[in-house]
Amino acid sequence: MFWFAGLADGTCPQPVGTGTETASHAKKVDQLFGAIARRYDLVNDIQSLGLHRLWKRRVVALSEFREGELGLDLCCGTGDLAIGLAKRGGSLVGMDMNHPMLRQAAGRLAKRGRNQVSLAQADALNLPLGDGTVDLVTVGYGLRNLANLKAGLREITRVLKPGGRLLILDFGKPANRVIRSVYFLYLALMLPVFGWLCCGNASAYAYILKSLKKYTAQKGVAAVLRDMGYHSVQVIEIMAGTMSIHIAIKQEHHPQIHRGKTL
Numbered sequence: 001m002f003w004f005a006g007l008a009d010g011t012c013p014q015p016v017g018t019g020t021e022t023a024s025h026a027k028k029v030d031q032l033f034g035a036i037a038r039r040y041d042l043v044n045d046i047q048s049l050g051l052h053r054l055w056k057r058r059v060v061a062l063s064e065f066r067e068g069e070l071g072l073d074l075c076c077g078t079g080d081l082a083i084g085l086a087k088r089g090g091s092l093v094g095m096d097m098n099h100p101m102l103r104q105a106a107g108r109l110a111k112r113g114r115n116q117v118s119l120a121q122a123d124a125l126n127l128p129l130g131d132g133t134v135d136l137v138t139v140g141y142g143l144r145n146l147a148n149l150k151a152g153l154r155e156i157t158r159v160l161k162p163g164g165r166l167l168i169l170d171f172g173k174p175a176n177r178v179i180r181s182v183y184f185l186y187l188a189l190m191l192p193v194f195g196w197l198c199c200g201n202a203s204a205y206a207y208i209l210k211s212l213k214k215y216t217a218q219k220g221v222a223a224v225l226r227d228m229g230y231h232s233v234q235v236i237e238i239m240a241g242t243m244s245i246h247i248a249i250k251q252e253h254h255p256q257i258h259r260g261k262t263l
């Protein structure tokens, strides 16, 4: 069954306990994804030569998601990870703040008969889930978009059960300077061209490099996860660190985290 826990006009509930800067960032990101939702999957295939499918399959395999578990695919977009995870048998909620992206996900899930997946419109900084309720959280290319990375990770930690798993897939920053320069050049020059050709929207794809430059990427995210008390934090670098997967386990006795508490 698919359900949308958003507002009737398709806008998302505002994050709680956060400032106007956060709200205006979320609004910009929401508008950006709304504008490219219909062609999002096509551009993903073109810009990564289809490789994003392999990276997402790897996340699904690493998740060890299984029957009897409840998973949350946060920033689910058009549902790639949710579709992959659903094949493994557990129940799943896909959450995203953007209505057009969720509509694409709903269409794809319906076509595949994945009826153990629910979809909900929600802000990652204010999840409509109780404390310690999910076994697994996956975030594919979502964390980088949040106005406040630490607040997003705290909210994820709040909803994870003790011992629950968190997997994050996102763009990375290669440690090798030459590779990083070539990679950033590719993101700066080619992605806006693909965005313009496929969606008539170059700026939405120029945003990837801008957001990546601000993002703390593989090393920074791993450090925050360790600081937050996760254990067995692993970083898997893909293609010389241009992409990365984080895996982290919430402690059995993680200190209690309260909803909406800002950092």
Ligand SMILES: C[S@@+](CC[C@H](N)C(=O)[O-])C[C@H]1O[C@@H](n2cnc3c(N)ncnc32)[C@H](O)[C@@H]1O
Residues within 6 Å of the ligand: 026, 029, 030, 033, 074, 075, 076, 077, 078, 079, 080, 081, 095, 096, 097, 098, 101, 122, 123, 124, 125, 139, 140, 141, 142, 145, 146, 147
């Ligand atoms: C780059 S897409 C990734 C979609 C999908 N996970 C994938 O891997 O293809 C990022 C998604 O994050 C969502 N998003 C960004 N900020 C969000 C927030 N604060 N709360 C919920 N979703 C958010 C966007 O609407 C968008 O659908």
